Amino acid sequence: MIRSTxxxxxxxxxxxxxxxxxxxxxxxxxxxxxxxxxxxxxxxxWLLVAGDVGEHMADIEWALSxxxxxxxxxxxxxxxxxxxxxxxxxxxxxxxxxxxxxxxLCRSLGVTTPEDPYPVWRGAGGPAVIxxxxxxxxxxxxxxxxxxxxxxxxxxxxxxxxxTDEFLLHPDPYPxxxxxxxxxxxxxxxxxxxxxxDLPTVxxxxxxxxxxxxxxxxxxDFALWCGTEATADWPVRYRAAAVVYGHLHIPRLxxxxxxxxxxxxxxxxxxxxxxxxxxxxPLQVLPAPAxxxxxx
Numbered sequence: 001m002i003r004s005t006x007x008x009x010x011x012x013x014x015x016x017x018x019x020x021x022x023x024x025x026x027x028x029x030x031x032x033x034x035x036x037x038x039x040x041x042x043x044x045x046w047l048l049v050a051g052d053v054g055e056h057m058a059d060i061e062w063a064l065s066x067x068x069x070x071x072x073x074x075x076x077x078x079x080x081x082x083x084x085x086x087x088x089x090x091x092x093x094x095x096x097x098x099x100x101x102x103x104x105l106c107r108s109l110g111v112t113t114p115e116d117p118y119p120v121w122r123g124a125g126g127p128a129v130i131x132x133x134x135x136x137x138x139x140x141x142x143x144x145x146x147x148x149x150x151x152x153x154x155x156x157x158x159x160x161x162x163x164t165d166e167f168l169l170h171p172d173p174y175p176x177x178x179x180x181x182x183x184x185x186x187x188x189x190x191x192x193x194x195x196x197x198d199l200p201t202v203x204x205x206x207x208x209x210x211x212x213x214x215x216x217x218x219x220x221d222f223a224l225w226c227g228t229e230a231t232a233d234w235p236v237r238y239r240a241a242a243v244v245y246g247h248l249h250i251p252r253l254x255x256x257x258x259x260x261x262x263x264x265x266x267x268x269x270x271x272x273x274x275x276x277x278x279x280x281x282p283l284q285v286l287p288a289p290a291x292x293x294x295x296x
Contacts, residue, residue, distance in 0.1 A: 016044025016072060016123050018130075019282035022206065022246025023052040023079070023265035026063045030269040034280035035063050040071050044123065047071040047282060048130070050246040050264060051079025051206030057091040061105055068109045073119060075112040077132035078102060079206035079247060080225070084168035095172030095180070099134070114188070118195070121202065125286030128241050129195055133188060133205040135231065136181035141211055141223035149178065156221035163225040185230050192238050200241040202285060208245045209234050210256055213263060217248065235259045242285050251275070251283075260288070 019040070026032045040047070053063045053076075060082060068074045082102055085094045093101050106113045114134040121128050139149040146152045156162060165177070174180040195201070203209060207227040214223035226247060235243050235256065242260050249267035253260055264283045266272055272279040283289070 016040070016042040016046065017284050018046050018048065018121050018123065018125065018128075018202065018286040019071075020048040020050060020204070020244045020262060020264045020285050021266060021280070021282040022050035022244075022263075023249060023267050024049070024054070024063060025052060025081070025266070025268060026054045026059050027056070028269050031266060031280075032063075034266065035066060038067065038070070038280060038282070044072050046073040046075065046121065046123075046130075048132075048202070048204045048244055048264075048285065049074060049076045050204050050244050051077050052081040052246060052265075053079070055081050055084050055086050056089045057101070057105065060102070061109070064106060064111050065109050068111050073112065074110075075119065075130055075132050075204060076106055077114060077204045077206055078134050080136075080163075080165050080169055084164070085170060086168060094170040095174065097172070098170075118191075120199070121286060123286065125241070125288055127199060128286065129199050129201045131192065131201050131203050131238070133203060133209075135184050135188060135205060135207065135228065136177055137207055137225055138178040138181040138228045138230070139224045140229040141214055141226055143220065152221075152224055156224055159219070159221050161219050161221040163222065165225055181228055182230075185228070192234075195238070197239075200239045202242050202244065203235060203238065203240050204244045205231075206245065206247050208247070208261065208263070209243055210261065212254060212256060213245070213248055213250070213252075213261065216250060235261070242288070244285060 024035055054060045103113045103115050114132045118129045118131050121130055142152040171177045171180045209231040214226050240259050244262050246265040249265045249271050251265055252263050266280055
């Protein structure tokens with residue numbers, strides 16, 4: 001088991017920005033070209049990558065290696081797609097073994113993972129502990145009238161909504177993804193509880209930490225695969241200056257209890273082609289950006 005705790009200082013204040021992006025999905029050639037074009041605006045910029053870089057180990061390695069060679073620091077939190085075991089990927093590790101292989105890959109590239117000491121951003125808007133989270137989901141984002149996971153999954157299937165995770169994301173050696181999620185919640189909460197109480201955090205998760213972002217989903221039952229109710233109080237409890245997430249492919253800003261939650265997905269070409277502006281620009285998290293029309 002890979003273990004590490006604590007927060008690591010990163011030296012004196014820097015002039016750079018803390019930037020974030022997610023859901024790069026580099027199996028698409030158009031997205032791959034966007035990653036190839038990404039450049040920092042300052043030599044001191046950090047980049048937070050909130051999951052779903054790709055599905056195949058070779059693609060993930062290419063993308064993270066490319067970004068790590070350009071940004072001062074890259075911090076990665078896994079998405080569900082990295083945890084898939086596609087039948088045509090030469091790397092057939094499953095579940096925890098696949099996650100640990102991803103962690104080792106990132107470490108070989110100098111990319112910070114949820115298993116490493118949390119770095120401290122000391123640039124503009126800081127200091128803040130940067131916390132990449134790996135938490136998964138436990139099917140608790142259910143409709144209000146649904147009591148059990150079994151009923152929720154049955155209703156979703158009846159509505160024609162079944163996530164690909166059910167076929168390609170394996171929880172081995174845990175009995176279920178929910179069990180794996182609960183283990184990750186316990187381990188991560190222990191580390192967060194040990195952080196200095198005078199430092200704010202930036203929480204970086206592939207999945208939203210609160211339910212509200214899922215309320216705009218076209219298919220409401222898909223929320224089952226989008227997070228866990230157990231993290232609803234984490235932004236306040238762990239002094240978040242900002243929360244960064246992806247997964248939904250709905251880039252927007254919401255505020256809850258005064259805390260900004262940034263959805264920073266690039267998404268699939270069919271999605272980003274419909275949006276105004278040039279795709280793929282990472283969002284500035286710190287220093288806090290000026291208000292914009294992205295707020296939801």
